[in-house]
Amino acid sequence: xxxxxxxxxxxxxxxxxxxxxxxxxxxxxxxxxxxxxxxxxxxxxxxxxxxxxxxxxxxxxxxxxxxxxxxxxxxxxxxxxxxxxxxxxxxxxxxxxxxxxxxxxxxxxxxxxxxxxxxxxxxxxxxxxxxxxxxxxxxxxxxxxxxxxxxxxxxxxxxxxxxxxxxxxxxxxxxxxxxxxxxxxxxxxxxxxxxxxxxxxxxxxxxxxxxxxxxxxxxxxxxxxxxxxxxxxxxxxxxxxxxxxxxxxxxxxxxxxxxxxxxxxxxxxxxxxxxxxxxxxxxxxxxxxxxxxxxxxxxxxxxxxxxxxxxxxxxxxxxxxxxxxxxxxxxxxxxxxxxxxxxxxxxxxxxxxxxxxxxxxxxxxxxxxxxxxxxxxxxxxxxxxxxxxxxxxxxxxxxxxxxxxxxxxxxxxxxxxxxxxxxxxxxxxxxxxxxxxxxxxxxxxxxxxxxx
Numbered sequence: 001x002x003x004x005x006x007x008x009x010x011x012x013x014x015x016x017x018x019x020x021x022x023x024x025x026x027x028x029x030x031x032x033x034x035x036x037x038x039x040x041x042x043x044x045x046x047x048x049x050x051x052x053x054x055x056x057x058x059x060x061x062x063x064x065x066x067x068x069x070x071x072x073x074x075x076x077x078x079x080x081x082x083x084x085x086x087x088x089x090x091x092x093x094x095x096x097x098x099x100x101x102x103x104x105x106x107x108x109x110x111x112x113x114x115x116x117x118x119x120x121x122x123x124x125x126x127x128x129x130x131x132x133x134x135x136x137x138x139x140x141x142x143x144x145x146x147x148x149x150x151x152x153x154x155x156x157x158x159x160x161x162x163x164x165x166x167x168x169x170x171x172x173x174x175x176x177x178x179x180x181x182x183x184x185x186x187x188x189x190x191x192x193x194x195x196x197x198x199x200x201x202x203x204x205x206x207x208x209x210x211x212x213x214x215x216x217x218x219x220x221x222x223x224x225x226x227x228x229x230x231x232x233x234x235x236x237x238x239x240x241x242x243x244x245x246x247x248x249x250x251x252x253x254x255x256x257x258x259x260x261x262x263x264x265x266x267x268x269x270x271x272x273x274x275x276x277x278x279x280x281x282x283x284x285x286x287x288x289x290x291x292x293x294x295x296x297x298x299x300x301x302x303x304x305x306x307x308x309x310x311x312x313x314x315x316x317x318x319x320x321x322x323x324x325x326x327x328x329x330x331x332x333x334x335x336x337x338x339x340x341x342x343x344x345x346x347x348x349x350x351x352x353x354x355x356x357x358x359x360x361x362x363x364x365x366x367x368x369x370x371x372x373x374x375x376x377x378x379x380x381x382x383x384x385x386x387x388x389x390x391x392x393x394x395x396x397x398x399x400x401x402x403x404x405x406x407x408x409x410x411x412x413x414x415x416x417x418x419x420x421x422x423x424x425x426x427x428x429x430x431x432x433x434x435x436x437x438x439x440x441x442x443x444x445x446x447x448x449x450x451x452x
Contacts, residue, residue, distance in 0.1 A: 003078070004146060004226040005038075005114045007088030007105045009132055013121040014151040016044055016193070017186065017209065018178060019087040023051045024210030025219055026083055034078035038105045039089035040366075040387040040431060042257040042294070046196045048087070051206055055260040059086065059112070062096060062103035062366045063385055063433035067111060068236040073261055073435055074112050075233050083223070086114055092136060096366055097409035103366065106143055115146035115226045122150040122177060126161040130169040137172050146225040149217060150177040159216075173225070176217030184209050195296070198253065235268075237438055242445050243270035248287035250295075252277035254304060255329055257294030262434045265441065278333065279303050283313035289323040289448040290314070292330025294431060298357050298392070301338045301345040314348045318425045323448045324350075325376060326427035328390055331355070331420075334427050335394060351420050351427060353396025363388035369402040369419065369430055376426050378443045386430035394429070396420070402428055424451050 006022065008015040019035075026033045035048035035056040040063060048056035057077050064070045078084040088105030095104030109116050118136055120129055129150070137145040148166060153159045163174040184205050187194050196202055213219065247266060249258070255278065263273060276285050279300060284290060297304055304311070314334070318324055326334050332355040338345045339356045347355075369384045371377055377384050384402075402419030405412050419428030424447075434441045 001078070001084070001228050001230040002082065002223050002226050003084035003086070003114055003228055004222070005086040005088055005105060005109050005116045006119055006149075007092040007109070007116050008090070008119045009121075009136060010091040010094075013119050014178070015088060015119045016047070017184060018119050018149055018151055019085065020047055020051060020206060021178065021184075021209030021213040022217070022219070023048060023085060024206045025213040025217075026085070027052055028210050028214070029219075031082040032080065034081035034084045036074065036084065036086040037089070038086060038108050039103075040389070040433075041089065043193045043195050044087060045260070046256070047193070047202075050196050050202070054081070057261060058259055058433070059108050060103070060433060061107050061111065063387065064435045065385070066236075066437075069435045071112060071233060072236050075231050076235075079230070079232070092116065092118065093139065099409060100140065106140060109144075110140075110142050113228070115144045115228075117175065117222065117226075118145055118148045118172070120148060120150055122153040122158065122162050123180075126158070127165040129162045130165040133166050133172055134170045137170055145172055147173050147175040147222060149175055152180050153177040154180060173221075175222045175225075178212055178216060181208070181212065184212070195253075195256065237265065237268070239268075240442065241270040242449070244272065245270070245289075245445065245448060246272045246274060246287040247289050247291055247448070248274040248276050248285050249291040250278055250293060250330065251275040252279045253295075254279055254297050254300040255293050255295040255333075257327075257329065257431070259433050265434050269441075269445065271445065278310055278314075279307060281307075282309045284310070284317055287322075288452055289325070290317060292324070292326040292333055292427075294328035294330065297329045297332050297338060298340050301340050304333065304338075304347065305345040311346070311348045315350060318350045318423060321424050321451060323376065323451050324425040324427075325444070326425075327431050328388075328429050331394060331427040331429060332392060334425065335396070350422060350425050351396060351398050353394055353398060355392045355394050357392050360391070362390055362393050363429060365389075365406060367404050367406045367430070369404045369428075371401060372403055373401045373421065375401060375421055376424075376444045376447045377440055382440075384430065384432060384440065385436050386432045388429045388431070390429055394418075398422075401426075402430070404430075
């Protein structure tokens, strides 16, 4: 089994570009490639999945604190693959606070035994690159740095200077580079890269990247460095059958931020999943409960408002007592209105309040919530790990039901309230991974059963 992590020395060195090129080149060679992404990312994983035709998975040691559950989120998915490729997050040692082993790419690499290919930015550097690689390769002796790839190189001569310096002053092999190429730049907006569903020329960019990797990166040599024995493990989650429960979930251009593992765990428990589109469908499908994930409702606010019959069907489902769970973009949709560039658009109206888009991130990062009332998460006092990332605020007089705090290096650095519950509808800005604890998901499914 071949497996490796592509990790940057910092954010912005182009590790996503390098990852996409390598995924495409491996796919072109006929390999079955299982992709992963460190951290709570939805857009990069969609890019991975589009290239490999396999659902990319999130590896997150904050959201999944149990080591066995974390290992299962990794090993389960590449048993039938030839290569496992993990894209890191931020810089290799960057995580939550100053602890290099707290929710960082290096933490994931060590816990799962994944060799690291370090990605550095070659722009405006030569011999100094060796000092950077030396520092990263010696900073944590428990970590395996299996090679280096240099991005944004000006010329072959420039690459030879960088390669020569690194291999002269360190024991790390340089495995190739990518040249500067404006044709493969990936556009972004307020939440990062633009989702793949909105990109018309994405496949052409992937083709170019795949060819660049074949031309400039020693892919066969890289694969020689990352051969490992295949690991087999048992499913650590208890088996329980919730059939014939049916959960319908929003899935279209406006709502598509979900952890694939959440869906698969639900299927493993016998839950039938049914997609629907708040943009296109006339009404909700028949189901026992409904799930609105995150996404970009602000980009499609006009279209969401125009689908009056669908919005009315959601409000009616709420009034009839159907359980509804919403995260981030879902909360924005279930409020009374959504304001974008000072234009207000009518939304569902379960929660009396308006979402207002803001120029800067209002919340960013991992946090822990404690329920202030009995809810679908569990009894009052239940703790939930999650992640917030949004460019909006929800202004409301509704009573919040979550107390949230962000800790860093053992100290609370921020605290706030959020999350709202009415009848059997719960919505908050919190993105939640179900692998964090079985009781959380089982309580939600039992909650749905009792409401039927």
